[in-house]
Amino acid sequence: MISGYLAMIATLLLWSGFFLSLRSGAHSDLTTADIALTRFLIPCLILLPLVIKNAPSIRSVPTRYLLGMFIGCGLPYLFIAGSGMKLAPVSDGSALIPGTLPLFVSGIAVFLFKQPLSQHRIIGLAMVVVGILAFLSQSLGHLNTELLQGHLLFLLGSLMWATFTICARVSNLNPLVAAGFISLISSFILIGLIVTDVLPSHLAATESKNWPWKELLGHITLQGIGAGVIAAFTYLHAIAVLGAERTAAFGAATPAIATILAIPVFGEQPAIIGWLALSLVCIGSLIASNIFMKQDSSLLYEPPKFK
Template sequence: MLTGLLAMTVTLMIWSGFFISLRASSQSDLTIADIALIRFVPAALLFGWLCRHKVRHIFQTPKRYLALICWGAGLPYLLLAGYGLHYVPVADGASLIPGILPLLVSGIAVVCFGEPLSPMRRAGLVFIALGVVCFVAKSLAGGQPGMLIGYAILLLASFSWAWFTIAMRVSGLSATEGAAVIAISGCGLLLTGFLSQTMTFNLLSVDSQEVMYHFLVQGVGVGIVSSLCYTLAISRLGAEMSAALGAFTPVLAALMAIPLFSEPLTGQTMIAMALIVIGALTASEVMPIPINKSKIVKKAMR
C-alpha cells in the first residue's frame, strides 16, 4: 500500500503540472495536437520498447477494455481536457476532472456492476455533486454561459477517465503495459489526424524553450512518469481510492495558477473546491472498495 501511496503522490504533482501546461498552451501558438505529439511520442517509444515481448498478452486482453483505456486516458481524453480548459480557469478544470472522478466511478460500479453504496460513500458523493453545482452557479451568476460549455466538456473528460480507471483495474494489464497501450494508440490517432488533415501542428514554429517546457511536463511527466505511477497506484490501492486521492489535484493546480496566470481564487471557487475534495475523501472511505473481478468480466459491457 505504501508503494501505491507514493506513486499517487508523484501522480498528483504531475497532474497539477498537466493542467498548468494545457492552460499555457491555450495562450500560445501550440495546438492541442502539438501537446498530444509531445506527450505520446516519447512514451510510445519507451513503453513500446519495454513491452515488445508482451504484445501477445496485451492483445489477449478483452478488446472492450483496451478500447476504454485508449479512449479514457489517450488522445480523446487529452483533446477533451484541452478544449475544456480553453473556457474555464485552471482551478475549475482541475477540480472537475479528478474531483468528480469518485462520483462517476461509483456510479459506474453501481449501475454496471451492482456494487452497493455505503452511507459514508453516499454522503461523499452528495458533497461532490454540491461542489459541481457551485461551479455551475458561479458561471450563471457571472453571466459567462461560455463556461458552461467548458464544464460540459470537462465532465465528459472526467467520465472518460472514470471508465479508464475501471477498465485498467479489471484488464489484468501491468502499469507498463497500460502505459504502452495509451501512448501507442495516441500516436496512431495523431497519425490519422495528420493524414486526414483534421489536426493542425505548429510545433516547428514555436519557441524552443516553450517546447522544452511542455516536453518536460507532458512528454516526460504526464506521458511517462504519471502514466506509470497512476496505473501502479490503481493496481495497489484500487480504482476507488486512486480516484479519491486524485481530488487533491485542484488544490495544487489552483495555487500554481495564481502566480502563473493571475487567476485569483474567489470565495465561491474555494467553497466548490472544498466540497469536492471533502466529498472525494469521504466517498473513498479511506480504503478501496473491493470489486469482484470475475463478476465484472462476466457482466460488464455486454
C-alpha cells in the same frame, strides 16, 4: 499499501503539472495537436519495445477494455481536457476532472458491478455533487456560455477518466505496457490526422529552427515524460494496490495543488464561490474514499474473467 500511497502522491504532483501545462498550451502558439504530440509521441518511443514484447498480453484483453482505456486516457481525453482549458481556468479544470472522479467511478461500480454504497460514501458523493452545482452556478449565474462549455467538457473528461480507471483495473495489464499501448494508438491516429490536414499543427507547418523550443521542452517534460510515462505508471500502480475508487478519491488533492500553483503562474485567483466549490469537491471526495475507515470497501469486486 505504502507503495500505493507513495505512487499516488507522485501522481498528484504530476497531474498538477499536467493541468498547468494544458492551460499554458491553450494560450500559446502551439495547437492542441502539438501538445498531444509532446504527450504521446515521447512515451510511445520510450515504451514501444515493452509493448511489442507484451503484445500477447495486450491481445488477451477484450477489445472493449482496450477501447475504454484509449478513450479515457488517450487522444480523445486530451482533446476534451485541452478544449476545456481554453474556456475555463485551471482551478475549475483541476477540480472538475479529478475531483469528480470518485462520483463517476462509484456510479460505474454500482450500475455495472452492483457494488453497494456505504452511508459514509453517499455523504461524500453528495458533497461532490453540491460542489459541481456550485461550479456550474458561476457560469449559469453570469450567463457565461463559454465558461459553462468549459465546465461541461471537464465533467465529460472526468467521466472518460473514470472509464479508463475501471478498464485499467480489470485489464490486469502492466502499468507501463498499458501506458505504452495507449500512447502508441494515440500517436498513430494523431499523426494520421495531422498528415491529412484534419488537425492543424504549428510544428508541422514551421521549420524546426523556428519552433518554440523552450515551450516545447516544458511540455515534453510535463506532458510526455511526466504525465505520459511516470504518472501513467504511478497511477496504475496505485489502482492495483489501493483499488480504483480509493485511488480516484486521492485525486481530490489535485485541485488544491494545481489551484495554488496557478495563482502565481497565471494570476488566476478563484472567487469566493470558486473556493467554496473547490472545498466541497475535495472534502467530499476524501470522505467518499473511506480512506479514514479501517475497512475499505472500494471496488472489492473480482475483475471479470475474459471470454
